[in-house]
Each structure stands twice: as structure tokens, then as C-alpha cells.
Amino acid sequence: MNNSSPDIGRPPIWADRLLEFFCKGELLEEVQGDLAEYYFRTYKQKGRRKAGIVYWYHVINFLRPFALKKLKSNANTTTMIRFNLMIALRNLNRYRFYSFLNISGLAIGLASCLFIMLFVMDELSYDKFHPDYKRIYRVASDLRFGNNQFDFPVTPAPMAESFLKDFPEIEMAGKMRTYGTGLVKKGDAFYKQKNIFYASQGLLDIFRFPTVYGSLENAITEPNTIVLSHSSAKKIFGDMNPVGESVKIDERLTVKVSGVYEDLPENSHFHPELLISIENDRGNDNVWLGNNYYTYFLLNAQNDETGLEAKFASVYEKYFAPQLKEMVGVDFDEMMASGDHINYYLQPVADIHLNSHLAVEVEANGSMEYVYIFSAIALFILVIACINFMNLSTARAAMRAKEVGIKKVLGSVRGQLISQFLTESILFAFLASLVAVLLVVLLLPLFNSFSGKDVGHILLDRPIVWVYLIAAVFGIGVLAGLYPAFYLSKYQPTAVLKGTYQAGSRASWFRNVLVVFQFATSLFLIIGSLTVYSQLNYTQNRDLGFDREQVIILENVGNLGDKNKVLRNELAKNASVVNTSISSFYPLSDFRSDQPFLPEGTTSIEESVSCQVWSVDFDYLKTFEMEVVSGRDFDIQMPSDSSGVVINETAAKRFGIEQATGQKIKVLGDFGVQGKKEFTVLGVVKDFHFESLRNNVVPVLLFITKYSADHMAVRLKTDNLSRTLADLEETWSRVAGGIPFEYQFLNQSFEAKYRSESQLGTIFAVFSGLAIFIGCLGLFGLSAYTAERRKKELGIRKVLGAEVFSLVRLLFTEFSVLLVIAIIVAIPLAWYAMDLWLNDFAYRVGLSLGTFVVSSLIVILVGLVTVSFQSFKAARSNPVDNLKYE
Amino acid sequence: MKGDVLGEFEEIILLIVGVLGQDAYGLGIRDELEKQTGRSAAIGAVHATLNRLQEKGYVESGMKEGTQERGGRRKRVFQMTGLGKKALTDSKDVRVNLWSQLPDLNIGKV
Numbered sequence: 001m002n003n004s005s006p007d008i009g010r011p012p013i014w015a016d017r018l019l020e021f022f023c024k025g026e027l028l029e030e031v032q033g034d035l036a037e038y039y040f041r042t043y044k045q046k047g048r049r050k051a052g053i054v055y056w057y058h059v060i061n062f063l064r065p066f067a068l069k070k071l072k073s074n075a076n077t078t079t080m081i082r083f084n085l086m087i088a089l090r091n092l093n094r095y096r097f098y099s100f101l102n103i104s105g106l107a108i109g110l111a112s113c114l115f116i117m118l119f120v121m122d123e124l125s126y127d128k129f130h131p132d133y134k135r136i137y138r139v140a141s142d143l144r145f146g147n148n149q150f151d152f153p154v155t156p157a158p159m160a161e162s163f164l165k166d167f168p169e170i171e172m173a174g175k176m177r178t179y180g181t182g183l184v185k186k187g188d189a190f191y192k193q194k195n196i197f198y199a200s201q202g203l204l205d206i207f208r209f210p211t212v213y214g215s216l217e218n219a220i221t222e223p224n225t226i227v228l229s230h231s232s233a234k235k236i237f238g239d240m241n242p243v244g245e246s247v248k249i250d251e252r253l254t255v256k257v258s259g260v261y262e263d264l265p266e267n268s269h270f271h272p273e274l275l276i277s278i279e280n281d282r283g284n285d286n287v288w289l290g291n292n293y294y295t296y297f298l299l300n301a302q303n304d305e306t307g308l309e310a311k312f313a314s315v316y317e318k319y320f321a322p323q324l325k326e327m328v329g330v331d332f333d334e335m336m337a338s339g340d341h342i343n344y345y346l347q348p349v350a351d352i353h354l355n356s357h358l359a360v361e362v363e364a365n366g367s368m369e370y371v372y373i374f375s376a377i378a379l380f381i382l383v384i385a386c387i388n389f390m391n392l393s394t395a396r397a398a399m400r401a402k403e404v405g406i407k408k409v410l411g412s413v414r415g416q417l418i419s420q421f422l423t424e425s426i427l428f429a430f431l432a433s434l435v436a437v438l439l440v441v442l443l444l445p446l447f448n449s450f451s452g453k454d455v456g457h458i459l460l461d462r463p464i465v466w467v468y469l470i471a472a473v474f475g476i477g478v479l480a481g482l483y484p485a486f487y488l489s490k491y492q493p494t495a496v497l498k499g500t501y502q503a504g505s506r507a508s509w510f511r512n513v514l515v516v517f518q519f520a521t522s523l524f525l526i527i528g529s530l531t532v533y534s535q536l537n538y539t540q541n542r543d544l545g546f547d548r549e550q551v552i553i554l555e556n557v558g559n560l561g562d563k564n565k566v567l568r569n570e571l572a573k574n575a576s577v578v579n580t581s582i583s584s585f586y587p588l589s590d591f592r593s594d595q596p597f598l599p600e601g602t603t604s605i606e607e608s609v610s611c612q613v614w615s616v617d618f619d620y621l622k623t624f625e626m627e628v629v630s631g632r633d634f635d636i637q638m639p640s641d642s643s644g645v646v647i648n649e650t651a652a653k654r655f656g657i658e659q660a661t662g663q664k665i666k667v668l669g670d671f672g673v674q675g676k677k678e679f680t681v682l683g684v685v686k687d688f689h690f691e692s693l694r695n696n697v698v699p700v701l702l703f704i705t706k707y708s709a710d711h712m713a714v715r716l717k718t719d720n721l722s723r724t725l726a727d728l729e730e731t732w733s734r735v736a737g738g739i740p741f742e743y744q745f746l747n748q749s750f751e752a753k754y755r756s757e758s759q760l761g762t763i764f765a766v767f768s769g770l771a772i773f774i775g776c777l778g779l780f781g782l783s784a785y786t787a788e789r790r791k792k793e794l795g796i797r798k799v800l801g802a803e804v805f806s807l808v809r810l811l812f813t814e815f816s817v818l819l820v821i822a823i824i825v826a827i828p829l830a831w832y833a834m835d836l837w838l839n840d841f842a843y844r845v846g847l848s849l850g851t852f853v854v855s856s857l858i859v860i861l862v863g864l865v866t867v868s869f870q871s872f873k874a875a876r877s878n879p880v881d882n883l884k885y886e
Numbered sequence: 887m888k889g890d891v892l893g894e895f896e897e898i899i900l901l902i903v904g905v906l907g908q909d910a911y912g913l914g915i916r917d918e919l920e921k922q923t924g925r926s927a928a929i930g931a932v933h934a935t936l937n938r939l940q941e942k943g944y945v946e947s948g949m950k951e952g953t954q955e956r957g958g959r960r961k962r963v964f965q966m967t968g969l970g971k972k973a974l975t976d977s978k979d980v981r982v983n984l985w986s987q988l989p990d991l992n993i994g995k996v
Contacts, residue, residue: 029959033960036957061928
């Protein structure tokens with residue numbers, strides 16, 4: 001720790017600016033001095049973040065009368081602004097009902113916008129915290145062999161080192177390879193560790209993670225060395241400095257800790273928690289045919305990637321072609337001539353989270369599409385709220401007309417009236433923003449829980465949010481106030497004061513357009529959320545080709561070694577256990593391995609089929625309850641089945657197999673599967689889904705392996721799940737001796753796979769609810785106004801014998817027409833947009849008429865109920881009250 | 887006028903200014919307050935109180951060269967005035983007087 005250095009940054013600059021803005025000049029120096037002194041003290045004791053927050057707190061606390069600058073109040077403009085503010089506040093107080101509608105609508109709109117802005121800012125901030133993020137790139141591949149297309153962010157192992165030598169543009173190169181989850185043993189204690197990777201020293205040099213203990217320089221250049229994240233270190237070693245300590249990983253690799261780095265923040269595309277020296281993974285050092293390594297480059301100059309990418313191909317060929325010839329027996333030029341291609345390209349590291357959606361991403365990424373959708377929703381809601389504001393202001397024009405008339409008679413020019421109305425709307429927007437901030441602070445935990453993020457810190461870390469908010473207050477204030485301001489200030493004083501002025505009639509068409517827009521938007525959002533829900537429902541209830549209920553996946557089975565047989569036998573004695581199967585390739589797992597195969601009687605690469613190679617055991621199909629559609633399942637009684645294969649329907653189609661009758665398929669190239677190169681097709685299993693339903697099912701081959709795997713699927717049949725789980729745990733701890741009992745439910749993993757869709761569904765539903773609510777606030781105000789305006793007309797009608805019902809109908813008709821127009825406008829747009837979204841899914845629902853009918857009914861119902869409050873009140877009132885003043 | 891009466895917080899701050907003597911400035915006073923009473927106050931609150939005390943004439947102030955951790959900024963040091971000292975004495979007298987009239991100090995003791 002280097003506490004002695006005085007150079008530890010500076011207090012938050014925006015807080016300082018705020019202080020300079022409001023604090024009296026003669027006080028500023030001492031106050032700033034005190035605060036700075038306090039800041040540095042807190043910094044040393046509690047770190048930068050805490051010190052920043054404390055600093056802000058104390059600055060805000062200086063907003064006291066004694067410290068504020070005195071406003072010079074003799075200038076004309078300030079007098080006018082003060083006067084305008086006073087009038088505005090009086091109006092606010094006098095028309096409390098409208099003020100409430102206005103401010104609450106705008107506040108909800110602003111709060112929604114703020115939330116979405118926080119969400120979007122968080123999404124856009126991914127990987128921008130790396131010191132050199134603008135120069136860091138990841139290599140991704142776009143490969144085509146035969147009929148098989150591969151898009152993934154992994155490369156051959158030697159690419160990092162070779163390209164570093166071949167290209168002067170590359171300053172540093174680093175790579176890592178997934179190790180996955182492992183058990184770390186310290187002394188006699190086991191710790192489960194996720195996100196383990198093999199990594200080269202280059203990776204640490206490129207990303208320069210902040211160090212907590214030891215050093216990251218040359219930390220993992222030697223074999224059997226590791227570095228790990230601070231939270232992992234805490235979990236395994238407690239609060240001590242673990243540098244130099246030894247641990248054992250998965251009972252086979254003893255390693256020494258050489259450094260600890262700070263945890264990567266949430267907004268990172270990867271979160272490696274333990275990095276093992278790549279020296280322990282040298283097997284692929286010269287292999288250019290496989291792609292298993294994430295490769296990162298630090299380039300010399302920014303934005304140089306296109307020039308560099310163009311040169312990749314020729315260099316790549318230099319290494320790749322000889323190996324292709326030697327191992328697979330295929331000539332590189334011939335292959336390219338047949339239409340195949342090999343492209344490696346660079347992804348800027350800050351683009352990965354939102355724009356990279358390849359197979360085997362390190363972690364599930366976000367989506368630019370959703371960022372756009374959410375931003376659009378936020379904008380819609382804000383527009384709806386602004387429309388409320390404009391509508392209510394113009395509708396109230398009648399009541400203000402006399403005020404305007406008198407002011408004009410007393411000599412106000414139009415500009416002054418405009419500025420008065422603008423002041424008023426800015427004041428409203430400002431009050432709404434205060435309420436909005438309060439709402440955001442209160443609802444933050446709720447928003448975090450359904451968006452799966454932690455966005456609150458952005459409010460403190462990124463003061464630009466407040467700048468946006470203030471800009472929004474003025475923008476909305478001016479925009480929403482502009483129309484009423486110009487409209488109201490136009491009145492002819494003589495007409496108004498004589499009483500010949502027809503209030504509001506000229507503006508009513510404009511108001512109607514705005515109401516139509518509000519309801520069309522609400523309807524659009526409702527249709528959107530219903531469609532998202534029905535698609536979600538469809539994916540979750542679809543026949544996946546296997547039964548995901550009552551299956552648990554036990555982890556850490558690989559660490560049992562030969563004891564896994566004991567465990568299986570013990571589990572078989574349990575009446576609730578139907579079947580067990582050991583394999584790391586279960587549907588929904590992230591294990592993937594691809595290889596090209598040749599159907600019987602073919603030899604050329606064009607005819608090969610790239611298949612996923614899944615290593616399973618004899619009980620696999622039975623445990624997952626997958627259906628064999630032709631041929632047979634593996635049979636443990638048949639020793640020859642170890643060179644047999646069960647394929648899925650998609651693979652059968654690609655191989656041209658209709659009935660499984662012992663056809664042969666062959667591995668293309670020198671690498672066998674399980675040491676064999678030719679396999680007999682025993683059976684065809686019905687297609688089962690194992691990736692997001694956005695993707696089509698790809699060919700899958702199931703092989704029997706004699707090696708153990710890390711996972712065991714257990715099919716249960718039980719009514720008392722907690723009891724069965726307790727039994728399983730008891731059996732496990734008897735057999736496993738200290739290795740932790742960990743499991744997941746298959747159906748829960750399935751739901752996790754669809755989290756982004758279900759989040760979209762929730763956000764859609766919440767915000768469409770808000771949109772229609774704000775719309776209704778406006779409609780409520782408008783109907784109150786209409787009822788008020790037609791009070792006398794209704795009175796006369798009633799005196800002449802009209803029934804309450806027919807009066808209500810009279811008021812309804814005006815709004816019903818608007819709602820119908822809104823429906824006619826919204827439905828085609830919603831149809832088009834939702835169809836576009838659904839087309840992203842390989843397996844999707846159709847758009848149902850029901851959705852549209854239900855959504856329209858909701859809008860009509862809610863709209864009319866809102867209107868009816870005021871209509872009934874007006875229609876039932878005693879006509880004498882309304883007419884006696886005439 | 888309420889202005890002439892010493893508030894509880896004002897009294898404590900004024901006492902601390904007296905106790906600190908030569909080097910009583912905003913943050914220092916706040917630290918001493920925390921040390922002596924366990925109360926932690928916002929820096930702004932301390933400054934506001936000092937400002938009020940000065941308006942009442944209980945303290946006077948001058949500027950003093952700042953240290954490096956203040957970014958070289960000067961600080962305002964406060965000193966108790968005669969009037970301040972009198973205010974404290976008055977306040978104490980009132981209390982002592984009241985205490986002496988309290989009938990039985992053993993109430994509540996077992």
C-alpha cells in the first residue's frame with residue numbers, strides 16, 4: 001500500500017463545480033479547503049468511492065442560506081422571472097387538480113426515462129473501464145468448411161504468439177482458454193471455483209487488472225502458477241495475503257498463487273476468477289486446425305483494424321495450409337476454390353457485449369436491439385407525458401383567457417406573455433423532475449431485481465445523468481410549453497373580455513390528434529408486451545424432445561474418480577431415483593465440440609457434415625427420456641456399441657439416412673473420436689433442443705465414452721423433493737468424502753436460458769402499463785374539462801328532459817371516436833413491428849387476432865372508464881346549479 | 887430576540903473554539919466535536935454555526951496559510967471574543983442556578 005504518496009487523485013470535479021456555482025466567493029476558499037482535507041483523509045481510510053460519496057454529501061450539505069451567493073435583484077429580467085414564478089405558483093395552487101395531473105404524469109414519464117437511461121448507460125459502458133480499451137481487440141472467426149458455417153470468437157492456440165511476431169501493428173497479444181468450474185483444495189478444505197481459465201501472461205499485460213496482492217508482472221509465465229480475483233482469494237484464503245500459497249485444483253494440479261487482482265466490475269464481457277498459467281496447457285501449441293482459444297490483441301494505433309484484418313488471411317494460410325494437407329489430406333487452394341472461406345476479424349473489446357452474438361461467447365451478452373427498443377419505449381412515454389401537458393394547458397386556455405386579456409389591456413406585449421407561460425411550464429417540469437428523482441431512488445431496488453442489474457451507482461459515478469435531467473427539464477418545459485404559450489398569447493383582448501371568444505374550439509383538433517397519438521402508442525406497447533409474453537410462454541411449454549422436469553444435474557462428479565460407480569450403485573438403491581447418467585453434454589450445458597463427418601461412400605470435404613460430438617454413457621437417452629424414432633438405443637450388453645453412434649434427426653437428414661440400419665459414418669481427418677475413426681449408426685433420436693429457441697437444431701452425434709465426466713444427470717420420480725434431495729446429499733457425502741454436494745435443476749437452467757426474453761417481457765409490461773396510465777391521467781383531465789365546458793349545455797338538455805344515460809353517451813361519443821382512430825392507426829404498426837421481432841426466432845408463435853382484440857378492448861375499456869367518472873358526475877349534477885348564474 | 891440566546895449546538899461549538907485556542911478552524915472543530923462528544927456533524931453544519939456565532943459577535947476570525955492536503959487553500963481560524971466568553975458564562979450561570987434548585991438529585995438512583 002502506498003499511502004505516503006500525496007498524489008491520490010482529486011475530489012469529484014462535478015461536486016466542486018456545484019460548490020463553486022452556489023457558494024459565496026468569500027467563503028469558497030476555506031470551505032473548499034476543509035472539504036478537500038476531509039476528502040483525502042476519507043480516501044486513505046475508506047478508499048476512493050466512499051470518499052467521493054462523502055464529499056458529495058458534504059457539498060450538498062452546504063446548500064444553506066448562509067453560504068449561498070446573493071442574487072442581484074435589481075435587474076429587470078430577474079424581477080420579471082420572479083414575478084412569473086410567483087404567478088406560476090399561484091396558478092399551480094389555484095388549479096390543484098390539473099397541476100396534480102400534469103406533474104404526476106410528467107414525473108412518472110421522467111422516472112421511466114431515467115430508469116431506462118440508467119439501463120442503457122450501463123449496457124453501453126461495458127468494457128470501457130480497461131485502461132487501453134480503445135486499442136484492445138478480440139479475434140473472431142468466420143469459417144466455412146464444406147457446408148458448415150462456423151462463427152465463434154475463438155481461434156487456434158498459436159495465433160496469439162505467431163501474429164505478434166508477424167504483424168508490427170500488434171503491440172501485445174494474449175490468449176485464454178476455458179477451464180470451466182473446478183474444485184480448489186487448500187489443506188483439507190474444498191472450494192468450488194467458477195470461471196477458471198488458462199491464460200497467457202500477455203492477457204494480463206493487455207488488460208492490466210488493478211492489483212491487490214503481489215504483482216501481475218510475469219505472474220503466470222511459469223507453469224503451475226495462478227492469479228485470482230480478490231473475492232475468490234477471500235473465499236479460499238480469508239483476509240490474508242495469499243501470494244506464495246499453494247493450492248490443488250481438481251485433485252491433480254498443484255499451483256502457487258503469484259498475484260491477486262480486483263474483481264472485474266459487472267459491466268465486463270468476461271469475469272475470470274482464477275487464471276492458470278497457459279504453460280499448463282501446451283498440448284495445442286502448434287495446432288492450427290482447432291479453434292479453442294480466445295485471443296486478444298493490443299494494437300499500436302487506434303482504429304487500425306481493417307488494414308490489419310486484410311493481411312490476416314495470407315499469414316494464416318502460411319501456417320494452416322501445410323497442416324491441412326498433412327492431417328486431413330485436403331489441399332488449401334482446392335478447398336478455397338470450392339467456395340469455402342476462412343476469415344478472422346477483430347472485434348473492439350467495447351463492442352463485444354452488445355454486438356457479438358457468436359457461439360461459445362465467454363458469457364451471455366446483451367443486445368443492441370434491446371437497447372434500441374428500450375430507448376424507444378422511454379421516448380414514447382416521455383412524449384405521452386408531454387402531450388398530457390400540452391393538452392391540459394390548451395384545454396385550460398378558456399379559464400386563462402381573461403387573465404391574458406387583462407394583461408394585454410394593461411400593456412403586456414406578446415413576448416412577455418410567452419415568457420410567462422414558458423416559466424410556468426418549466427416550473428412544472430422542474431417539480432416533476434424532483435418527484436421523478438424521488439421515485440427513482442425509491443424504486444431502484446425493484447428495478448434492479450427485474451432487470452438483473454445494479455444501476456444505482458451510475459447516479460453517483462456519472463454526473464452527466466444530472467446534466468441530462470436538467471437539460472430534459474428545460475427541453476420539456478420549453479417544448480411542452482411552446483404551443484400553449486403561443487396559442488394563449490394570441491388572444492385578442494377585446495374578444496376575450498367581451499365574452500365572444502369561443503374557448504378552445506380552434507385548438508381542439510390539435511388536441512384530438514395528440515390524444516389519438518397517446519392511445520395509439522399505449523395500444524402499441526400493450527400489443528408488444530402480450531406478444532412477448534406469448535412467445536415466452538411458447539418457448540417454455542414447447543416439447544423440447546426431452547423431459548426437463550424432475551431431473552437434477554449433480555456437479556463435481558469428475559472429482560470422485562472411480563468412486564462414481566459406487567455412487568451410482570448407491571443411488572440406484574433409492575426408490576425415488578429412476579435413472580442416472582454421467583455426461584457433461586446434457587441439453588442446456590455449455591459444452592460444445594464440433595467435428596466434420598463423412599456419410600457412407602463419400603470422401604470429399606464438400607460432402608462432409610459438421611456435427612456436435614457428445615460423449616455420453618449407456619443410460620443417457622433413458623435418463624433424459626429422449627425418444628428413439630428409428631433403430632435402437634445404446635445397449636450395455638453389446639460391447640460393439642462402443643463404436644456405435646446415435647444421431648439426431650437433423651444429422652440423419654444431413655447424412656441422407658432415413659432408417660437407422662447400421663450405416664457407417666467416418667471422421668474426416670486424422671483426429672478420431674474416442675480413438676476410433678469409423679462408427680455404426682445404431683439409432684436416430686428425435687431432435688431435442690439444447691440452445692436458445694432462436695437457433696435451429698444442429699446435427700448431434702452421441703458416442704459412448706469410457707471416461708468419466710464432471711456431471712451426473714439424475715432422473716427422479718418423487719412427490720417429496722426436499723426429502724429426496726436430503727437423501728441424495730446423505731448418499732453423496734457418504735461416498736464423496738468432503739467434496740461438496742452441488743446440483744442444479746434442469747428446468748431452472750432452462751428458464752435461465754430465457755432470462756433476457758423474460759426481462760424484455762417484464763419491462764414491456766411495466767412500461768406499457770405506465771404509458772396507458774399516463775395517457776389516462778391526461779384523458780381524465782380532458783374529460784373533466786369537456787364536462788366543465790359543456791356544463792350549461794348539459795343543464796339545458798336535462799331541463800328539457802334528457803336522461804342521464806343519453807347525456808353520458810353524448811360525452812362518450814367524442815372520446816370513442818378518438819379511441820377508434822387510435823386503434824386503426826396502431827394495429828398495422830404493431831403487427832409489422834412484432835412480426836419483425838418474432839422472425840428472430842427459429843421457433844416462434846404466430847401473431848394471433850386475439851392479442852389485438854384483447855389489447856384494443858383494454859384500451860377502450862380503460863379509456864371509457866376514465867371518461868365516465870367525469871361524464872356521470874356532470875350528467876347527474878343538478879341542472880339548477882349549472883344554470884342559476886346565467 | 888432568540889438571536890441572543892446560545893443554542894445547544896452553538897454552545898458546544900463555541901466551547902470547542904475556546905478549547906482549541908490557536909488552531910480552531912472548520913474541519914478541526916468538527917473533529918474535536920466528534921472526539922469529545924461522539925457526535926458527527928456535516929461540515930456544512932459546523933460552518934453555518936460558526937457563521938452565526940460570528941454574526942452575533944461571539945467569535946472573530948482571520949485567515950491562515952493552508953497545508954498541502956488542502957490543496958494550498960487558506961483556512962479561516964476562529965477565536966472567542968470577550969462577548970462570547972460572557973455568553974458562555976451566562977449560560978453556565980443559568981444552569982448552575984437551576985441545578986442548585988433541583989430538589990432531590992437522587993431521583994431514580996437505587
